[in-house]
Amino acid sequence: MGYSKRIETICSLLKPATTFADVGCDHGYCSEYMLKNGLCEFAILSDISKGSLEKATMLLKDYVKNGKAKGILGNGFVGVPKDTQEVLIAGMGGEEIVAILSHERYGFMPEKFVFQPMLNPDKLRAYILDNGGFIERDYTFFADGKFYDVIVGRKRRTDEEKQSYNAWETEFGRDNIIERGEAFLARTARKKKDIDGFLNREGLQDKSREELLERKNRLQRILDNETD
Ligand SMILES: C[S@@+](CC[C@H](N)C(=O)[O-])C[C@H]1O[C@@H](n2cnc3c(N)ncnc32)[C@H](O)[C@@H]1O
Numbered sequence: 001m002g003y004s005k006r007i008e009t010i011c012s013l014l015k016p017a018t019t020f021a022d023v024g025c026d027h028g029y030c031s032e033y034m035l036k037n038g039l040c041e042f043a044i045l046s047d048i049s050k051g052s053l054e055k056a057t058m059l060l061k062d063y064v065k066n067g068k069a070k071g072i073l074g075n076g077f078v079g080v081p082k083d084t085q086e087v088l089i090a091g092m093g094g095e096e097i098v099a100i101l102s103h104e105r106y107g108f109m110p111e112k113f114v115f116q117p118m119l120n121p122d123k124l125r126a127y128i129l130d131n132g133g134f135i136e137r138d139y140t141f142f143a144d145g146k147f148y149d150v151i152v153g154r155k156r157r158t159d160e161e162k163q164s165y166n167a168w169e170t171e172f173g174r175d176n177i178i179e180r181g182e183a184f185l186a187r188t189a190r191k192k193k194d195i196d197g198f199l200n201r202e203g204l205q206d207k208s209r210e211e212l213l214e215r216k217n218r219l220q221r222i223l224d225n226e227t228d
Contacts, residue, residue: 003029003033004143004144005143005144006116006143006144006146006148007029007030007033008143009141009143009148009150010030010088010090010114010116010150011029011030011033011034013114013137013150013152014030014033014034014039014086014088014114015039015086015112016039016040017034017039017040017085017086017111017112018040018041018042018085019040019041019042019043019044019081019083019084019085019086020034020039020040020042020043020044020084020085020086020087020088021043021044021046021077021080021084021086021087021088021110022034022043022044022045022046022056022088023046023047023076023077023080023087023088023089023100024046024047024048024052024089024090024091024092025045025046025047025052025053025056026047026049026052026055026056026091027052027055027056027059028045028055028056028057028059028060029059030088030090031043031045031056031060031069032059032060035060035063035068035069040085040086041068042067042068042069042070043060043063043068043069043070044069044070044072044079044080044084045057045060045069045070045071045072046071046072046073046074046076046077046078046079046080047073048073048074048075048076050073053071053072053073056071057069057071075100076099076100076103076106076107077100077101077103077106077107077108078106080106082108083111084110084111085110085111085112086110086111086112086113086114087110087112087113087114088113088114088115089113089114089115089116090114090115090116091116091118092117092118093117093118093119093120094117094118094119094120094121094122094123094124095119095120095123095124097115097117097124098123098124098127101127101128101131102127102131109128109131109132109133109155109156110154110155111154111155112153112154112155113133113151113152113153113154114150114151114152115150115151115152116148116149116150116151117149117151118148121149121151121173122170122171122172124151125138125151125165125169125170125173126165126170128151128153129162129163129164129165129170132155132156133153133154133155133156134153134154134155134156134157134161134163135151135152135153135163135174136152136153136154137150137151137152137153137175138150138151138152138153138169138173138174138175138176139173139175139176139179139181139183139184140173140176140181140183140184140187141183142182142183142186142187147183147186147187147190149173151173168222168227172184172188172222177222177227180225185222185223188219188222188223189219189223191219192216192219192220192223195212195215195216195219196216198212199212199213199216
């Protein structure tokens with residue numbers, strides 16, 4: 001299909017849904033994948049940037065013309081119905097995704113979701129679990145020369161389904177801690193090496209050194225499989 005490996009990975013995690021919303025759609029490739037493969041009946045393409053939205057609505061102009069897709073220029077869930085079956089938010093910071101989900105007027109926990117936060121996935125995990133979400137998959141993958149986190153889940157159906165993550169799982173992702181996948185361990189080793197680089201710098205303040213050493217120790221415990 002000619003998409004980047006990151007986009008292919010995200011698409012492979014999307015489930016069939018009657019209605020689908022791609023929030024922060026930019027190019028619109030994931031909506032194209034859903035529509036072309038008959039995985040949704042209707043797609044909302046939403047973006048805060050006019051230029052980005054235009055890219056998506058241009059790519060999907062035939063679907064827009066046929067009433068199978070609609071472009072919305074706006075922030076987060078503005079214009080996205082709360083009963084939308086599947087929501088994708090990819091390529092934004094975790095805090096920004098939390099801001100969208102928790103918006104006092106437009107925020108909601110989607111029926112099904114795929115989130116691919118670029119930063120602060122720990123804040124997003126904590127928010128999901130504390131606010132009616134259930135996480136099904138939560139891991140790191142390697143694509144196009146970079147590491148990415150992805151969180152796949154749905155709205156929690158019953159109180160019995162309430163999940164609790166320990167501190168390791170919240171910070172690094174439950175599937176990473178349990179499965180110790182190749183990409184996760186490679187990223188952990190790389191982060192540890194980066195810390196060594198910082199520690200070797202001259203003029204580092206004691207407090208910063210202490211924090212870095214503590215962080216390095218946590219990463220080493222992951223590599224040694226000592227996260228219990
Ligand atoms: C890095 S691009 C990612 C595009 C696509 N989702 C992907 O993963 O390839 C981020 C997109 O999100 C849009 N965006 C950022 N903040 C947003 C918000 N609060 N609401 C809607 N769109 C937003 C940007 O305009 C940009 O098009």
